[in-house]
Amino acid sequence: MQPEAEDIDYRETAAVTEVHRAVQREHPEPGAGELEAPAWLIVLTMVLIGCAAFYLGAFSGGFSGNVFNERVGFIGADQAAGTGAASAPAAPETLAQLGKKVFAQNCVTCHQATGLGVPGSFPPLVQSDWVLGSPKRVSMIVLKGLQGPVHVKGQVFNGAMPAWGVNLTDKKIAAVLSYVRSEWGNKAGEITPDQVAAVRKAVAAHAEPWTEADLLAVPVEAAASPAAATSGTAVPAKK
């Protein structure tokens, strides 16, 4: 509502000049001039936008909902510094740690927690050439199983080892093999899931469990796989 001249209580008008001195001495309501922006302000604006854009580009972690560490992807940062940066979802544990769980769930009934097996029934894994030797041969054993007599550390075992390739993934097989090759004083290198995958592919056509002769016919490949860890999997600690 804007006060029209007729609506005003004119008895007020005398009071206005007498009483409302504050209103009378006020400046008019403010207005604005039209002076132009100083040049330095424009430069500052450009600089700030540039800084903001750089910061956004450097520290956004790909705008992913899984990246909590802003240094992932930062130009020049050392990603392998082991500060906990998670670039790709890495395995939460080493291969051997997973292998220990796989062993406990699948292998321990026969080969025992000590890895010593049961004399006469189930062969030992401790210091066994089958375990410490050719990665390909031991992968074949786990993938397809073993039947018939087999010589382990001078003793003969005549049992039947089931084919674990049906129920276990390449990763789990690689894990359990890495575990047994580094446990109980065994010292042989890791076996990677890729190696197991390659063996699985190579023997895909073979349906039956192996015999000892089948395994011995497989040439032993050159020097055991290097013990150096690839990114994401540390060398398992010794007991």
Added chain:
Amino acid sequence: MKSTPLLFAGLFASFAVAWCAVIAIPQMQIGNLQPQVDEENADVYPVDISGLSEQGRQVYVAQGCGACHTQLIRDAHMGPDIQREWGARRTVARDYIYDTPVTLGSMRNGPDLSNVGAAKSEDSTRRYINDPRWLYLELYSPRSHEADSIMPPYRYLFKKRKISGEPSPEALPLTGANAVRSGYEVVPTAKARALVAFLLSLDKSHPLKEARATAPAAK
């Protein structure tokens, strides 16, 4: 600026775009996270707490503990949270999916509490903390543990009563300036028990794919 509809539209658009960018999009990314499940080991993390621990969370909120204590662990390059053994790894969104309300806190006048209830190794410098008796005494009289502590005593969470028959197994071992008259004992009330149960349920150290454990191996 003469046009009212343009002004209102501009204001609303600015608000809405910002809201979408910083609320709606994160909600899509982290608003509906599920616990991490490892079928082989029947391992689910995190699990929702209930019962006494959940009541304890309400006591924690009602006492305003978040005014001095946080519950989040930062990356090593942001601070020595992990080095201080406040946690084995940084915390991520999945750690808090069952926390209602989420008590991240905003001040560290006191230590971080994310992993009070986590298992501690024998040589951990914080191995005293996941002991309910230690926690009761800390609540009753923080200065009995640390002479210069600025944590207020929460005596009203306890009650002093006459010993009837056998002393209660929950009675606090008070000595020195805190000692009570012979024949009397101090025991925790239900609120104190709930609060301690809540604190002991705090464990955000379980490994998660998006946050690797970085606890220092060397001791």
Added chain:
Amino acid sequence: MSAISTELPQNVLENAEAVRLEHIERVTIDRSARAPVLFFYASAVFWLLVQNALGLIASIKIQWPEFLSACPVLTYGRVVAAHGNIAVYGWASMAGLGTALWILARLCRVALPRPALPIIGGAVWNLGVVAGTLGILFGNGRVLPFLEFPKSAMLVLFLGYCLIAVWGIVIFLQRRPGEVFISTLYLVAALLWFPWLLAGSNTLLGWHGVHGVMQAVVGAWYAQNLLGVWLTALGLGTIYYFIPKVSGKPVYSASLAGLGFWAFIILSGWTGMQRLSGGPVPAWLVTVSISATIMLLIPVVIVMVNYLLTLRESFSLLNHSPTLRFAFFGALSYFVANVVFLIGSFRSVGAVTQFTWFGVAEDQLFINAFFSMAMFGAMYYIIPRLVVAEWLSGNLIRIHYWGAAYGFGMSIVMLLAAGVAQGSAQSVIRIGEGANPQADFMLSVSAMLPLLIGRVMAQVLLCIGNLVFAIHFALLLLRLGRPSADEPTLFGAKS
């Protein structure tokens, strides 16, 4: 002293009759606004005193933990929460709403329709603050900063707010045709943004609840928007009004002001996530807020340019005019607040200053040094026009000014220092391995305590200054002021 300025071409008033009608118009507007604005101001001053008392209690408890520790209603966590919420919802919002309604009425040249309804709105709002405070003190508080009131209290606040703010919008819609002054833009923006903010956040926390860390995300966004848009827009609009009004000079550049306004509105909503820096939220969210805060310097600098260049020939007025001095203090503090906030946002700095008193200082720079001082300036101008009497004593105003300036200033400096001391001590582990980790943590506590004593002293000064102001204001309400005269109550004799 001449009442007319000939600096503004569009307001050259040679005709005495036109002058007289303009005065009558202002008087009519003031009379329509008198009851609601005085009610808001009285509520605000009441809450100011309550907030000061709670803040002092909290500071004493840090130094002396047993102080009032037997009483669960006054436990530290609850007192601190109540203090912060009353500061924003009780003192700041009420003062801001009163000032906004008066300035809008004057600029749009529309008297407040139906003054009874904003008063009802104010009463409902006060009820919400009371309910919220009692909720916190009796254990029903929530956890997020500035959202500790129980959700029912927030709902009451929302209802009260709507009853008040709708009149501001109505005034704006009925304004006289012509160019819209920059203050009007800021005040209307604030009046619209706040209910959207309140609704857009509180529904996501109280009714259609988000889970887990998203609660903290919503909370951080809300807290920053509360300080950085709601209070800031009200404060900027107020200072944009009083600097040219008291000095009689036009604002330096309208187009710059408009640019600054839109940059501020577009960017401010994106800030806030730096409060969660290092926390369990995706890194990009924090980075986006930091980038927005960098760019937010642009409107901040524009606003400062306008303020300083508007005053360029009138700095001597700062010696005499309480309104101008308080408002100018607020303006400078606005710049400092934003610079400190930006510095604290960077992760490398935040790694040290997070979770320390530094964050408290950042909030206080906005709420106290910038907004509260601007509101004091506004109140010193507006109240005489509503009660039709002048402030009783320039000395009382002087006491308030120095109490507030030193009180806020020293408090903030001490908090910044304590935060840096605390954070630096916490960011490295000093003691040897195997030693008691508590001892190392206590190094940060012992670093901050002496500086916080300085803060207690500052708060005492503040309490004194504000108490003097409250008494001075009460005297005016009781019709014990100086009669309206040719000279307003100034700091000293005008040259």
